[in-house]
Amino acid sequence: MIKQxxxxxxxxxxxxxxxxxxxxxxxxxxxxxSTYDHLTQSILGLSTEDLLxxxxxxxxxRYGNDSNRFGKLELAAMYQLRLAEELKDDNLVYRSxxxxxxxxxxxxxxxxxxxxxxxxxxxxxxLEKNIR
Numbered sequence: 340m341i342k343q344x345x346x347x348x349x350x351x352x353x354x355x356x357x358x359x360x361x362x363x364x365x366x367x368x369x370x371x372x373s374t375y376d377h378l379t380q381s382i383l384g385l386s387t388e389d390l391l392x393x394x395x396x397x398x399x400x401r402y403g404n405d406s407n408r409f410g411k412l413e414l415a416a417m418y419q420l421r422l423a424e425e426l427k428d429d430n431l432v433y434r435s436x437x438x439x440x441x442x443x444x445x446x447x448x449x450x451x452x453x454x455x456x457x458x459x460x461x462x463x464x465x466l467e468k469n470i471r
Contacts, residue, residue, distance in 0.1 A: 349382065350414050353382075353414055361421065361462060413444070
C-alpha cells in the first residue's frame with residue numbers, strides 16, 4: 340500500500356511539472372530533466388526511444404490491466420508532449436504525430452478515467468488550439 344501511494348504521488352508530481360512546462364513554456368535545467376527522465380522511464384517501464392515510437396492505442400493496451408493505468412497513461416502522454424517540444428523545426432510532422440498521440444491519450448483518460456484534472460483540461464485545450 341505504501342509503495343502504491345508513493346508511486347501515485349511520484350506520477351502526479353511529474354505530470355504536474357510537465358503540465359507546467361508545456362502550458363507556460365517553462366525551461367528546466369538539464370540536470371532536472373535528467374532526474375525526471377530516469378524517474379519516468381522507471382515508472383513506465385519504457386525507454387525514451389520506445390516512448391517516441393509507441394502510439395496511443397499500444398500504450399492504452401500496455402497498461403490496460405495496471406491498477407495505475409490512467410496515471411501511467413497521463414505520464415506517458417505528458418512525456419510525449421515534452422519530447423515533441425524538444426524536436427527541431429525540421430521534424431514538424433513527427434512533432435505533430437507525438438502531439439496527436441498524446442492528445443488521444445489525454446482525451447481517453449478524461450473520458451474513461453476516475454479522476455478530474457484542471458491541468459489535464461488545460462493541456463487538452465492548449466493542444467486542440469495549437470496542433471496543426
